[in-house]
Amino acid sequence: MLELKDVHTYYGNIHALKGISLNVEKGEIVTLIGSNGAGKSTTLRTIQGINRPRSGTILLEGEELEKLPPHEIAIRGVAQSPEGRMIFPRMTVMENLEMGAYARKDKTGMSDDLERVFKLFPRLKERIGQKGGTLSGGEQQMLAMGRALMARPRILLLDEPSMGLSPILVELIFEIIQTINKEGTTILLVEQNALMALSIANRGYVIQTGEIVLSDTAPRLKENEMVRKSYLGIE
Amino acid sequence: MSTKAKTILRRILITVLVLYVIFLLGPIAGFDVPSIAKAIQADPRQLVQFIIVGVANGAILAIIALGYTMVYGIIELINFAHGDLYMWGVFSSLTILSLTGTLTTKDPVHIIWGIAVALIFAVVFCAVVNVAIERLAYRRLRNAPRLAPLISAIGMSFTLENIGLIWAQQSWIVPSFGTTGGASQKDYPDLLSRLFQGLGYNVNLLASSGLGLRLTIKDLLVIVLAGVLMISLRLFIQRTSLGKAMRATAQNRDAAKMLGIDIDRVISATFLIGGGLAGAAGLMAGLYNGTAWWFMGFRAGLFAFTAAVLGGIGNITGAMTGGFLIGLLASFSDGYLNARWTEAWVFAVLVLILLLRPTGLFGEQVGEKA
Numbered sequence: 001m002l003e004l005k006d007v008h009t010y011y012g013n014i015h016a017l018k019g020i021s022l023n024v025e026k027g028e029i030v031t032l033i034g035s036n037g038a039g040k041s042t043t044l045r046t047i048q049g050i051n052r053p054r055s056g057t058i059l060l061e062g063e064e065l066e067k068l069p070p071h072e073i074a075i076r077g078v079a080q081s082p083e084g085r086m087i088f089p090r091m092t093v094m095e096n097l098e099m100g101a102y103a104r105k106d107k108t109g110m111s112d113d114l115e116r117v118f119k120l121f122p123r124l125k126e127r128i129g130q131k132g133g134t135l136s137g138g139e140q141q142m143l144a145m146g147r148a149l150m151a152r153p154r155i156l157l158l159d160e161p162s163m164g165l166s167p168i169l170v171e172l173i174f175e176i177i178q179t180i181n182k183e184g185t186t187i188l189l190v191e192q193n194a195l196m197a198l199s200i201a202n203r204g205y206v207i208q209t210g211e212i213v214l215s216d217t218a219p220r221l222k223e224n225e226m227v228r229k230s231y232l233g234i235e
Numbered sequence: 236m237s238t239k240a241k242t243i244l245r246r247i248l249i250t251v252l253v254l255y256v257i258f259l260l261g262p263i264a265g266f267d268v269p270s271i272a273k274a275i276q277a278d279p280r281q282l283v284q285f286i287i288v289g290v291a292n293g294a295i296l297a298i299i300a301l302g303y304t305m306v307y308g309i310i311e312l313i314n315f316a317h318g319d320l321y322m323w324g325v326f327s328s329l330t331i332l333s334l335t336g337t338l339t340t341k342d343p344v345h346i347i348w349g350i351a352v353a354l355i356f357a358v359v360f361c362a363v364v365n366v367a368i369e370r371l372a373y374r375r376l377r378n379a380p381r382l383a384p385l386i387s388a389i390g391m392s393f394t395l396e397n398i399g400l401i402w403a404q405q406s407w408i409v410p411s412f413g414t415t416g417g418a419s420q421k422d423y424p425d426l427l428s429r430l431f432q433g434l435g436y437n438v439n440l441l442a443s444s445g446l447g448l449r450l451t452i453k454d455l456l457v458i459v460l461a462g463v464l465m466i467s468l469r470l471f472i473q474r475t476s477l478g479k480a481m482r483a484t485a486q487n488r489d490a491a492k493m494l495g496i497d498i499d500r501v502i503s504a505t506f507l508i509g510g511g512l513a514g515a516a517g518l519m520a521g522l523y524n525g526t527a528w529w530f531m532g533f534r535a536g537l538f539a540f541t542a543a544v545l546g547g548i549g550n551i552t553g554a555m556t557g558g559f560l561i562g563l564l565a566s567f568s569d570g571y572l573n574a575r576w577t578e579a580w581v582f583a584v585l586v587l588i589l590l591l592r593p594t595g596l597f598g599e600q601v602g603e604k605a
Contacts, residue, residue, distance in 0.1 A: 048493055074495030086490035088483050099483050102476070103495025151494070 001026045001186055002047070002078075002155050007056035007066075009039075009046045016042045018210040019056070024155065024188050029181050031189045031197040031218070033231055034207035040190040041083045043207070044157045047188075048080055049073040060154070074103045077154030081161060085144040089133030093124055096132050096143055100150030109152065116183075117146040120176050138169045145176070155186045162193045174200055194231035198222045206231070249590050257583075264580065265573030274571060280447055285570040286563065291454045291523060293562020294461030298516040299539035300546070300554040301468065302365075302509030308485040308549035309505045310377065315388040316368055318536015319395035320361050320510060324517020325527045326402050328357040329423055333409040338424050346430045350522070357514035365510025366503050374499070392536075399529035420528040423521035427453045457523050464515060465555050468508070472551065477504055485549065534578065538565065541585040547595025556596060 002024040009017040017039050024030045034040050045051040047058055049070035058065040065073050079100075088096050097117060101110050118125040121142040127135060132143060141161055148156055158177065162170040170193065178200050181187050191197035198204055198218045206214035206227060214224065221227050257266060275282050299321050306314045332338050337349025372391050376384040403421060406413025411421050428438045431452045437443070441450045472478040484491040484501045491498055520535070521527055542561040546553025561581060568577040588595060 050489055050492060069497070070492035071495045071497045074493060080493050082490065082493060086487050086493075088486040088490065090486055091479075091482060095479060099479060099491075099494050099496075102480065102483075147494070 001061055002188065003057075003059045004043075004047070005057045005059070007043075007046060007053045007058060009042055009051050009053045011042075011051075016051075016210055017046060017053070020046075020207070020210070020212055022205050022212060022215070024186060026186055027181075027184070028203065029177070029187045029189060029201045031191055031194075031201035031204045032207055033191055033194040033197055033204060033227075035192065035231075037209075038207045039210040040192075040207055041159055042210075044080060044082070044159050044188070044190055047073075047157060048078060071103065074151065077151075078157065079148040079151040079153035079155075080157040081141070081144040081148045081159060083159040083163075085140045087132040087135075087140050087143050087147065089131065091132055092129050093127045093132060093135070093143060094129065096147050097124075097150050100147035101152075103151055110150070113150055113152055117149055120149070120179060121146050137164050138166070138173075141165060141169075141173060142176075145173075145180075149180065149185070153185065155188060156180065158187060158189045160190060160192060162191060162196060170196060194227065195222075198227075246591050253587060253590075264576035265568070265571070271571045281570065283448055285566045287448075287450055287454050289563035289566030290559060291457045291562070292566060293542075293559035294458050295516050295520045295523065295558075296535070296539050296542050296562050297555045297558025298461055298464060298512050298519070299535060300542040300558045301465070301551065302513050303540050303543040304546070304548055304551060304554040305481075305505050305509050307543070308551075309481060309502060310373070310384075311381070312373060312384050312388065313540065314368075314373075314509075315385070315536065316372075316391035316395055317365075317509065317513060318534075318539065319392050319399065319532035320365055320368075321513040321517050321520070321535055321539075322399050322529065322532030323364060323395060324357045324361045324514040325423065325521045325531065326399060326517075326529075327360045327514065328353040328518040328521055329421075329527050330402075330408050331356045332424070332426070337426065338409070341429065341433055343430050343433045346426050346433070350426060350518075354515065354518050357518045358511040359514070361514030361517065362507045362511035365506040365513070369503065369506040374502075392532075396529060396532065399532070403527075403529045417529065420526045420531075423525050423527045425453075425522070425525055427451075427456060427522055453523050457519050460515070460519060464512060468512070469551065471508075477501070481505060537578075538581055541581055544585060545588050545595055547598030550595065550597045553595050553597035 004020050004022050007017055007020045008015070020039070020043055022032070032040050032043060042051060046053050047065070049065065049068055053066050056066065060076055060078065063076065065076070088099065091099070097114060101113065104110070123139055124142055124146055127139060132140065135143060145158070145161065161173050161177065165173065174196050177187065177189065189197055189201060198221055201218040204216065204218050204221045205212050206221070214221070214226065216224065299317065302317045303314060306312055331353040332349055335349045335352055337346055337353070340346060340349070368391055372387045373384050376387055400417050403412050403417030409421070428451070431438050438451050439449050440452060440455060441448045472482060480491065480496045480501050481504065483494070484496060484498050488498060538561055539558065542557035543554045544557070545560060546555070546557030561584070564584065565577050565581060568574070568580045572580060
């Protein structure tokens with residue numbers, strides 16, 4: 001469904017992605033794990049068009065994305081819950097969710113999706129009139145994911161949904177990710193919390209300093225010695 | 236000592252120092268409390284009069300300030316050309332009034348449609364020019380260091396001013412434009428008074444009230460029109476899809492892109508609206524104050540910029556409030572302090588805000604980086 005072929009991205013002169021190739025099949029959860037600064041977020045930002053790749057191709061169901069501006073990519077069904085959540089702090093929860101549906105052409109299905117988001121995140125319904133900036137970290141994460149779902153995306157990109165959350169909240173968020181996936185949304189999940197990510201994903205890629213160094217099914221990656229040492233903290 | 240306590244202490248010290256300087260040097264600039272008190276006591280109606288004038292001029296400033304604050308809110312650029320765009324609003328409306336023969340007519344109907352056409356033209360013209368300025372001078376610098384677009388804006392300001400100067404030389408457009416090589420102030424006809432007199436009404440709406448006050452049709456019309464514009468803008472920003480997209484872009488540009496918002500379009504729309512408001516303000520100011528001058532945008536622009544900073548730059552309610560406050564201050568200074576020092580008083584306010592409360596009256600930092 002989503003395929004990256006030899007994607008190179010630069011920040012000025014810094015070569016951030018050195019030829020990333022990966023693919024995500026319809027209905028899968030694929031995870032991209034790696035340490036800080038390895039290029040995980042840059043990969044997602046490149047798919048979304050926020051950072052432009054210098055070379056390589058990005059295909060969404062056969063259509064090239066890499067030359068399109070970000071809003072065109074969003075319209076084609078790529079939605080993201082970005083690093084740092086990036087919710088709109090001075091807009092209400094409801095307005096944030098409405099903005100999520102901005103790219104959609106069928107405004108009629110919006111109320112269904114709103115219901116779905118509130119079912120996944122009942123907390124957001126309680127906070128509906130509150131300004132985004134006044135929410136707690138966990139609530140902001142829920143809002144960022146809810147906002148992305150409002151686009152009814154073909155593929156959902158999740159950037160570090162566990163960051164800064166308590167262990168209980170992390171469990172909850174990952175359960176919700178699985179639910180979203182079972183309801184039919186393809187997910188590319190970027191995580192530092194490799195253990196959690198591998199326990200819900202079908203397949204995984206390991207990224208190190210801008211390069212994919214390993215790719216396998218999630219259960220096999222969990223057993224991989226290098227992954228265990230570097231990312232799971234198990235000797 | 237915590238840094239917060241230090242900041243507060245520093246601000247108190249600055250305030251004391253500033254108050255000291257004001258009391259020391261203030262009298263030179265007309266700040267003489269006993270004589271002001273005496274003047275107000277002698278004729279309190281005068282104070283009301285200054286408030287009326289201050290509110291009307293403040294309304295115009297508020298409309299200009301909106302253009303500054305909207306653009307700053309969305310691309311963090313102080314668009315220094317905005318004041319001069321307002322001057323173009325004055326000139327373009329005057330041009331239309333001349334070409335439609337409204338300058339000389341006494342026919343009320345002719346005056347009404349002439350003003351209506353001039354308003355529509357000034358709004359559309361300034362809106363389009365502002366969009367073009369963004370395309371030409373700011374868009375390609377969007378990712379450049381922040382100083383670059385700022386300098387570009389100052390360059391645009393000079394460009395608009397000098398075209399204004401040439402414009403003011405064209406006597407074939409407006410007969411009075413040719414005089415003294417265009418550099419002097421030109422008359423903008425007092426059409427509203429003429430209209431009202433032509434209809435057989437008294438220009439002063441309070442003439443028969445016996446209060447001895449003057450509230451002219453001009454005062455009323457400027458305040459009402461400004462009020463309508465501000466309320467419509469508020470509703471537009473709050474309710475419409477494009478208005479929401481503007482707020483979203485202002486609050487987090489990358490997130491807005493990810494959600495499918497075409498931010499180039501949103502930024503153009505912001506310049507379009509800001510420019511239209513400047514055009515409307517130009518017509519209002521022309522009719523209200525009766526002058527057109529190629530350099531008038533400089534002062535008005537700086538006053539409006541001060542108003543926007545006073546209210547909290549980027550904040551729409553702040554710009555409106557700041558506009559009225561600066562209008563009142565200027566009017567009060569003209570009346571009771573010393574008209575020659577009005578600009579100094581206004582900029583003293585600017586300096587004080589930047590020192591004491593850089594976020595302005597309505598500036599908020601809550602959750603900015605959430």
